[in-house]
Amino acid sequence: xxxxxxxxxxxxxxxxxxxxxxxxxxxxxxxxxxxxxxxxxxxxxxxxxxxxxxxxxxxxxxxxxxxxxxxxxxxxxxxxxxxxxxxxxxxxxxxxxxxxxxxxxxxxxxxxxxxxxxxxxxxxxxxxxxxxxxxxxxxxxxxxxxxxxxxxxxxxxxxxxxxxxxxxxxxxxxxxxxxxxxxxxxxxxxxxxxxxxxxxxxxxxxxxxxxxxxxxxxxxxxxxxxxxxxxxxxxxxxxxxxxxxxxxxxxxxxxxxxxxxxxxxxxxxxxxxxxxxxxxxxxxxxxxxxxxxxxxxxxxxxxxxxxxxxxxxxxxxxxxxxxxxxxxxxxxxxxxxxxxxxxxxxxxxxxxxxxxxxxxxxxxxxxxxxxxxxxxxxxxxxxxxxxxxxxxxxxxxxxxxxxxxxxxxxxxxxxxxxxxxxxxxxxxxxxxxxxxxxxxxxxxxxxxxxxxxxxxxxxxxxxxxxxxxxxxxxxxxxxxxxxxxxxxxxxxxxxxxxxxxxxxxxxxxxxxxxxxxxxxxxxxxxxxxxxxxxxxxxxxxxxxxxxxxx
Amino acid sequence: xxxxxxxxxxxxxxxxxxxxxxxxxxxxxxxxxxxxxxxxxxxxxxxxxxxxxxxxxxxxxxxxxxxxxxxxxxxxxxxxxxxxxxxxxxxxxxxxxxxxxxxxxxxxxxxxxxxxxxxxxxxxxxxxxxxxxxxxxxxxxxxxxxxxxxxxxxxxxxxxxxxxxxxxxxxxxxxxxxxxxxxxxxxxxxxxxxxxxxxxxxxxxxxxxxxxxxxxxxxxxxxxxxxxxxxxxxxxxxxxxxxxxxxxxxxxxxxxxxxxxxxxxxxxxxxxxxxxxxxxxxxxxxxxxxxxxxxxxxxxxxxxxxxxxxxxxxxxxxxxxxxxxxxxxxxxxxxxxxxxxxxxx
Numbered sequence: 001x002x003x004x005x006x007x008x009x010x011x012x013x014x015x016x017x018x019x020x021x022x023x024x025x026x027x028x029x030x031x032x033x034x035x036x037x038x039x040x041x042x043x044x045x046x047x048x049x050x051x052x053x054x055x056x057x058x059x060x061x062x063x064x065x066x067x068x069x070x071x072x073x074x075x076x077x078x079x080x081x082x083x084x085x086x087x088x089x090x091x092x093x094x095x096x097x098x099x100x101x102x103x104x105x106x107x108x109x110x111x112x113x114x115x116x117x118x119x120x121x122x123x124x125x126x127x128x129x130x131x132x133x134x135x136x137x138x139x140x141x142x143x144x145x146x147x148x149x150x151x152x153x154x155x156x157x158x159x160x161x162x163x164x165x166x167x168x169x170x171x172x173x174x175x176x177x178x179x180x181x182x183x184x185x186x187x188x189x190x191x192x193x194x195x196x197x198x199x200x201x202x203x204x205x206x207x208x209x210x211x212x213x214x215x216x217x218x219x220x221x222x223x224x225x226x227x228x229x230x231x232x233x234x235x236x237x238x239x240x241x242x243x244x245x246x247x248x249x250x251x252x253x254x255x256x257x258x259x260x261x262x263x264x265x266x267x268x269x270x271x272x273x274x275x276x277x278x279x280x281x282x283x284x285x286x287x288x289x290x291x292x293x294x295x296x297x298x299x300x301x302x303x304x305x306x307x308x309x310x311x312x313x314x315x316x317x318x319x320x321x322x323x324x325x326x327x328x329x330x331x332x333x334x335x336x337x338x339x340x341x342x343x344x345x346x347x348x349x350x351x352x353x354x355x356x357x358x359x360x361x362x363x364x365x366x367x368x369x370x371x372x373x374x375x376x377x378x379x380x381x382x383x384x385x386x387x388x389x390x391x392x393x394x395x396x397x398x399x400x401x402x403x404x405x406x407x408x409x410x411x412x413x414x415x416x417x418x419x420x421x422x423x424x425x426x427x428x429x430x431x432x433x434x435x436x437x438x439x440x441x442x443x444x445x446x447x448x449x450x451x452x453x454x455x456x457x458x459x460x461x462x463x464x465x466x467x468x469x470x471x472x473x474x475x476x477x478x479x480x481x482x483x484x485x486x487x488x489x490x491x492x493x494x495x496x497x498x499x500x501x502x503x504x505x506x507x508x509x510x511x512x513x514x515x516x517x518x519x520x521x522x523x524x525x526x527x528x529x530x531x532x533x534x535x536x537x538x539x540x541x542x543x544x545x546x547x548x549x550x
Numbered sequence: 551x552x553x554x555x556x557x558x559x560x561x562x563x564x565x566x567x568x569x570x571x572x573x574x575x576x577x578x579x580x581x582x583x584x585x586x587x588x589x590x591x592x593x594x595x596x597x598x599x600x601x602x603x604x605x606x607x608x609x610x611x612x613x614x615x616x617x618x619x620x621x622x623x624x625x626x627x628x629x630x631x632x633x634x635x636x637x638x639x640x641x642x643x644x645x646x647x648x649x650x651x652x653x654x655x656x657x658x659x660x661x662x663x664x665x666x667x668x669x670x671x672x673x674x675x676x677x678x679x680x681x682x683x684x685x686x687x688x689x690x691x692x693x694x695x696x697x698x699x700x701x702x703x704x705x706x707x708x709x710x711x712x713x714x715x716x717x718x719x720x721x722x723x724x725x726x727x728x729x730x731x732x733x734x735x736x737x738x739x740x741x742x743x744x745x746x747x748x749x750x751x752x753x754x755x756x757x758x759x760x761x762x763x764x765x766x767x768x769x770x771x772x773x774x775x776x777x778x779x780x781x782x783x784x785x786x787x788x789x790x791x792x793x794x795x796x797x798x799x800x801x802x803x804x805x806x807x808x809x810x811x812x813x814x815x816x817x818x819x820x821x822x823x824x825x826x827x828x829x830x831x832x833x834x835x836x837x838x839x840x841x842x843x844x845x846x847x848x849x850x851x852x853x854x855x856x857x858x859x860x861x862x863x864x865x866x867x868x869x870x871x872x873x874x875x876x877x878x879x880x881x882x883x884x885x886x887x888x889x890x891x892x893x894x895x
Contacts, residue, residue, distance in 0.1 A: 072738075077735050077736055077737075077738065077739075078735055081734075081735060081737075148734075148735070150732045152732075154692075154693060154731070154732065156691075156692055156693075156709065157692040157693070157732070157733060157734055160692075161658070161691060161692055161734055162734065244709075245708075245709045245710025245711070246709070246710070250710075251692075251693055251708055251709065251710070252708065285598070285607070286600075286605065286607045287607050287610065288609065288610065288611055290610065290611070290612055290613075291611075291612040291613075291617050292611070292612070293612070294612065294617050315639070316695065316704050316705050316706050317693075317706045317708070318705075318706055318708055318711065318713045321639065321640060321643050324639055325636055325639075328632055328635060328636060328639075329629070329632045329636075332628035332629065332631060332632045333625075333628070335624065335628050336621060336624050336625055336628065339620065339624040340617070340620065340621060340624075342587060343587075343620045344617075346587055346590050346591055346594070347613075347616070349590070349591065349594035349595065349598065350594055350598070350610070351598055351607055351608055351610060352594070352598045352607050353598065353599075353600045353601075353605035353606075353607045354594065354595050354598050354599050354600060355599075355600045356595065356599070364591055364595070367587065367591060368584070368587070368588055368591070371583065371584055371587050371588075372580075372584060375576075375580035375583060375584065376580070378576070378580075378628060378631055379573070379576050379577075379580070379631075381631075381632075381635075382572065382576060382631050382632065382634060382635030383632075383635035383636050383638065383639030384568070384569060384572060384634070384635045384636070384637070384638025384639040384641070384642055385569060385572050385573055385576070385635050385638070386635070387569075387638075387639065387642055387702065387703060387704050387705075388569050388573075388699070388702040388703070388704065390704060390730075391695060391697070391704065391730040391731060392697075392730065452555075452557055455557065455558060455559070455573070456556060456557075456558070456559050456699065457559045457697070457699025457700075457726060457728065459697060459728045459729070459730035460730075460732075461732040461737060461738075462728075462737070462738040463737070463738040464738045464739070465738065466726060466741075468556075471554060471555060472555075540607070541606070541607060541608065541609035
């Protein structure tokens with residue numbers, strides 16, 4: 001027990017009397033929509049990002065369907081361009097960026113530090129509304145003609161040349177960005193001011209270090225995106241020459257602004273995932289993490305270095321050779337803290353007592369996929385090589401390995417791991433163990449062929465392509481089908497578990513960490529007494545596991 | 551198998567081998583790392599699987615030697631990757647002195663190509679094996695990208711500015727040309743072919759085009775119709791002998807009058823006023839299409855090398871020279887007349 005003095009106030013109640021928890025406290029719809037409880041806000045976010053994920057995936061699936069044949073299949077060029085643009089916009093800003101921080105982060109940050117709520121509960125609710133308004137605007141853009149700029153909004157294409165619903169999309173992202181900033185501020189202040197007695201910085205779970213690093217990026221980078229999108233809007237509406245050379249602007253300036261946000265944004269998406277993994281691995285290997293401090297500092301190093309590498313997206317955009325050299329080397333250096341994390345997680349398994357539960361399968365799959373994504377990122381940062389593989393399917397495969405193989409796999413792992421805590425129910429372990437390998441195989445079949453396609457020279461965002469590329473495209477589309485099935489299975493058994501799953505108990509994994517020392521689901525105020533921490537985190541070494549051998 | 555599932559595009563330029571080699575080195579190192587991590591994960595998961603509820607794993611924390619080891623190892627590995635790529639990038643960015651310039655203008659959704667000898671092509675680029683070619687590129691509308699996978703080269707083509715890339719083709723053949731920067735609705739149709747011919751076939755192809763127009767005709771027409779000679783050679787700085795000479799500017803600096811200088815002087819004259827002159831020249835940014843600009847720059851370059859000038863090129867252009875409005879024919883760029891003499895295959 002990390003909370004040496006936490007003793008339940010009451011003896012276990014008879015089964016008929018269920019104590020109120022955050023889910024059952026008040027049940028009206030209004031009590032949900034006006035809630036300031038961080039746990040309920042987690043649920044609100046979970047519902048909304050799941051809806052966006054379904055939209056985004058449907059579009060991805062239509063893209064893969066269109067690419068089955070070289071001739072473009074069943075969609076026109078206009079439709080295809082709208083499909084991949086909206087897929088990118090929705091997945092990046094309305095699924096991946098809020099995914100782990102706004103759901104698991106919201107739920108766990110106060111619980112893990114022994115606090116009653118976040119520092120600014122009302123701001124927290126406001127963040128969700130901003131997110132929702134932004135997301136709804138993106139959906140309105142989708143039905144009012146769609147948008148076909150690509151998620152990168154490159155100028156002057158987006159400002160002068162396209163007639164689609166660019167403006168409303170840009171405004172939607174702008175508004176949602178404030179939600180991201182407020183969430184970041186909220187978490188930073190919460191972690192600085194609301195840690196319970198004894199919860200020193202180096203007793204914080206590694207998940208919190210990752211969330212802290214993520215929050216710093218959210219607060220520092222997102223305003224640059226807001227500024228850039230305003231400039232896009234100003235040029236589009238009032239023809240003020242900022243990016244369009246015909247108006248006296250500079251199109252490459254946009255890329256500097258955009259990637260100054262969007263590269264750190266990649267770390268907003270994947271750092272929280274890197275934080276989920278040690279929680280799961282330590283629990284199911286019954287071990288302390290190997291190199292706690294190195295992992296914690298690596299999170300901060302990634303957050304810092306992430307701001308210094310943006311121009312590696314621009315090696316063929318006409319930047320100077322010297323800028324290319326500097327940004328290439330700095331990009332290589334981000335790979336060092338990432339490698340520290342991977343090796344530390346792997347070393348944590350050494351001499352453990354490893355149980356292959358569903359969350360553990362996701363966590364180990366994450367490591368494998370993240371390593372492939374990271375190493376191909378290093379190839380892309382290699383200047384002379386990037387000239388060939390830039391803007392091809394190699395890039396598409398690389399960032400999907402990080403975003404889907406990394407961030408999404410970690411999100412699923414985290415959802416499985418904390419599901420008993422969030423809902424109070426256990427899901428079907430059999431189906432969970434079935435879906436994880438299906439996702440892993442489907443995932444690799446979808447995206448691995450795209451590396452080959454990219455090296456062969458197939459450019460991204462091509463609606464039709466030369467027939468020589470067809471074999472790999474068919475493989476990729478086949479993989480996407482398997483992947484889709486893999487994602488449907490958890491969707492079904494998790495929903496099933498809400499009603500029929502066995503009750504989980506307070507700590508089904510016998511995990512350390514304050515969040516496990518309170519009932520499942522937790523009461524509205526989290527802890528009946530303020531916990532006091534007297535031990536290091538992950539003190540698994542002196543616990544006997546109540547779960548039988550795997 | 552390799553036919554059905556190729557792993558590498560055709561290899562047809564002087565740099566392609568090096569790019570493939572860098573890729574192979576990084577790929578091998580990456581496969582090693584992936585195997586190492588995957589092997590350890592699988593090995594540990596089997597060896598240290600939970601055997602009983604009484605398992606009591608040791609309290610291991612960290613091992614600073616091991617941590618320092620992998621920090622150092624990855625630092626060295628990734629820095630050497632950087633060095634591999636950096637050398638190649640510098641090579642890709644520095645065209646050989648002897649490279650022949652070919653103008654490329656991208657517009658939604660086509661490639662317009664002008665050879666130095668006046669031959670024009672659309673969505674096709676014919677080049678001979680073994681001749682270094684530098685593509686000087688700009689766009690009329692949005693950002694495009696000139697990508698030839700078989701040559702392993704790619705460069706964004708940006709409106710309002712000029713970028714370049716170069717290659718020396720090594721294998722005759724027909725290769726994909728792709729626009730690889732998303733440029734709007736029909737992006738995927740902005741494709742073409744690079745046709746690499748043996749020198750003999752190339753000459754035959756040129757001859758097959760029939761008698762081409764005077765390569766400087768377009769430029770001369772632009773020059774005349776915009777009345778350039780009403781100032782240049784009268785009250786404005788002379789253009790004779792200008793190309794690649796050193797020009798003194800009003801701010802005291804000296805620049806070399808290269809292609810970039812000439813283009814900038816036409817598009818944005820006030821950014822670089824020649825010492826001794828007043829900023830009178832208007833910008834032609836709105837008047838000229840990129841192709842007209844390329845043509846007039848070629849024309850001005852031809853004027854510079856005109857042998858009929860009676861005065862030596864001056865450094866600061868302070869002595870106006872009389873300028874012939876039609877340059878002598880021997881001022882044409884290299885190689886252009888030869889194609890008429892060569893017999894078709």
